[in-house]
Amino acid sequence: MSLHYPFSHPPAAGALQQVADGVFWLRMPLPFQLDHINLWLLRDGEGWMIVDTGFPDDEVQATWQTILAGLNGPVTRLVVTHFHPDHLGLASWLQAETGAALWMTTGEFLTAHAVWHEVGGHGARFMVEQFRQHGLDAEHLAKFEKRGSGYRKAVPALPEHYHRLKAGDCLTVDGRRWDILIGYGHAPEHMALYCPELDVLISGDMLLPRISTNISVFAATPDADALRWYLTSLTEMSDRIPEKTLVLPSHGLPFTGVQPRVAALHAHHAERLQALEESCHEVPKSAAELLEVLFNRTLDTHQTMFAMGEAIAHLNYLEQAGRLARIEDAGGVIRYSRVQS
Template sequence: MSLNYPFTEIPAAAELSEVAPGVFWLRMPLPFQLDHINLWLLRDGDGWTIVDTGFPADEVQLAWKAILARLDGPVKRLIVTHFHPDHLGLASWLMAETGAELWMTSGEFLTAHAVWQEVGGHGARFMVEQFRRHGLDGEHLARFEKRGSGYRKAVPALPEYYRRVKAGDSLMIDCHTWQTIIGYGHAPEHMSLYCAELGVLISGDMLLPRISTNISVFAATPDADALRWYLDSLDVLAREIPQQTLVLPSHGLPFTGVQARVGALHAHHEERLHALENSCEHAPQSAAGLLDVLFGRALDTHQTMFAMGEAIAHLNYLEQAGRLSRSIDADGVIRYSRLQHRPAAH
């Protein structure tokens, strides 16, 4: 099985492309190597529902102003899939512009506030200590200390109230039922939306057509098995979403072929896990010492942050699966070694 891309013409800035009845695709720029995000505008009776906001930048706000001026009814609600800046960054501004109410999961809303305030194990000082324990050198650590928290810079303001969405909730949007599916590993309680009547899944960052979303372990939950959570979440999508469903991802092109993509992502991560396992064969290795194995290219400070989180996620997975053992050396650095005799499977 392979993926099919039914829409290859990307909408221009401030333009809408209808990909299903009452479902419109917007694309906004991002100031990163991943240079775009897909947003979604849903017809909602005499008004509209927005899914995700885009990154807070002048050109994005101008594009939104042009779109909002053309709408033939009010924006009734703003649904945000998760707390990352390209999804939540303009929520406060859009709420002020439209009067719409914010809908999110509690895990994402509260994590956004913890990261913004740098409390509860979230923030630069906690991340620096986490990366030190995983072997990152002093030069890189100094860059992170100097950089501080990028989240508050990327999210200028956060909403103070919201409508809570829970796993399995049904949202009625324009007489269609959209089921909420909560996924784990990329963010605490990432929300995807599935409409069986329309045959559409708004997957957010959980299922992307060409890249694997970042899976990181955060300082607040140092032993989290985030990669396993992510792969288990993918398996839920593969079981529950029909093959012909149109998947609307946050990055890349809309596609069909959920099961094929889930299988490819499993294979990709297993290949990376085997590479890490082999690299720990002859001597204990730290997460920082294994970045080249996972990524094989030079990384800037921003990329190193994601790379370290992802390396730790893969190593936690291997340790908790009984494929690596963990030790702490005299300098307090966590290192991993391959187990020569794995525990018997049960």
Template sequence: MSLHYPHAQPPAAGELIEVAPGVFWLRMPLPFQLDHINLWLLRDGASWVIIDTGFPADEVRAVWSQILARLDGPVSRLVVTHFHPDHLGLATWLIEQTGAPLAMTTGEFLTAHAVWHEVGGHGARFMVEQFRQHGLDAEQLERFAKRGSGYRKAVPALPEYYQRLKAADTLTVNAKKWQVLIGHGHAPEHMALYCAELDVLISGDMLLPRISTNISVFAATPEADALGWYLASLDEMSRDIPANTLVLPSHGLPFFGVQSRVEALHAHHAERLRALENSCEDAPKSAAELLETLFQRALDTHQTMFAMGEAIAHLNHLEQAGRLSRMTDADGVIRYTRCKARTVH
């Protein structure tokens, strides 16, 4: 079954499209190759709930100001799915504009603060050392070192207080219950929201229609099986969701076909894992040496950061599945080689 898109075009800047009763879609620009993010407004009686914030750019603030001025009631709550800048970047500003409290998971709130303050294994200096261990060359490492923390630039200020949401909690919005679903791999404790009464899933970055979300390993958790966590989260998230559920992703168009998309993502990562395994057949390879296997295109510095994290995630998964073995060479670089098939007696 292929995906079905009920809306052929996204909303224009400042426009709201009602995609389900009381659920409105708005789109904001991003200054990256992925040039947009979808945000959501939920009517809540005489007030409104905002889902995710957008990137902290003047043009985004200007569009938000227009939208807030048009709303026929106050904003009662700001809900953020995860800590990445396009989702959390304008949280402090929106709280100042609306007076609404912030709600998110503890894992995302605390990770945002750790990355922003570059503590606990999070931040540029830890990432540079992680990439050195995985074979990135000195020139690119120097670029990352000079670049420093992009997160602090992209999130100008962080809220100091929040309302905690956790797995299996429910948010009641407009007399309808939204169940909190937690996913791992893309972010530590990514939140999606599912409303059975409306047949709507706000999936955040966990489930996108055309691209696969980035799955990276943090320097703080160097041996994490982030890809395994992500695929297991997809299965758990989609297990009891009916086929007629409208999925509202953070990027791309709203779609029907949740099970088909989950199956396609499993197939995509299985193919990438096979390609990496085959590339490690004849000689040990580092994550940096395998970037061309995963990404058959030129990568800028920003893209290389995500690509390295994703390569490490796939290699960790293969190692923990017993398909690759890991060694550290005399130069201190981690490399992987394909495990020989075990003889069955």
């Protein structure tokens, strides 16, 4: 079974497109190479529930104001899948505009605050030291030091209160049950929502149709096996979700075909892992030296940040699987060597 896209085009800017009974799709711009995010509005009795917020800028806020003015009822709940700026960035502003309560997982809420305040191993200075240990050159490190906290610049304010959601919980929306599914690897406690009655999955960033989700290791958890966590989460999702389910991703078009997409992602990462392992066969290499193996293109500063995190995630996977050995030189730089069978 291949992927099927029941909607060939996204909604126009500021427009709502119904994708299932009571479920509406809207799209907002992003100021990155990945230039859009999909957001979702769910009818809930006389009111509405929003899933994810968009990136904070004047255009997005103006579009939201137009949409909110056209709703025939109040927004009563704001659900955020995870802490990244394009998902949580406008939560405080939307709460002020609507009075809606925020719902998210504890892992995402607290991580947002840790990253914003640069505590607990989160923040630019910790990231710079992590990347130095993994062999990134002085020029790139200086750019990251000068850039500082990109998260605080992207997220002007954070909510101080929330309703906690966790694995096994469910939300009742317009009389229908939406199960809370938790996935790991992309974010600490990423939430997806699945409605068995509608056979609809709001997948957030955990399952995207055409691009692979960024899986990074962060300075606060340097030995995290984030890629294995992510692949395990995908397998669990594939085992639970029927193949005819309509998947509503944060980026790309809605699609059906959970199982073939999950299989393709497993195959993609298996190929990348094999390429990294082979690249460390003769000479030990650092994550920075292996970027060109994973990403065969020129990377800007923003992309290098994600690329380094992803390279470290793949190398942690290989080391913890016994396929690579970790070597630290006298200067504290970490490199990896293939384990001979």
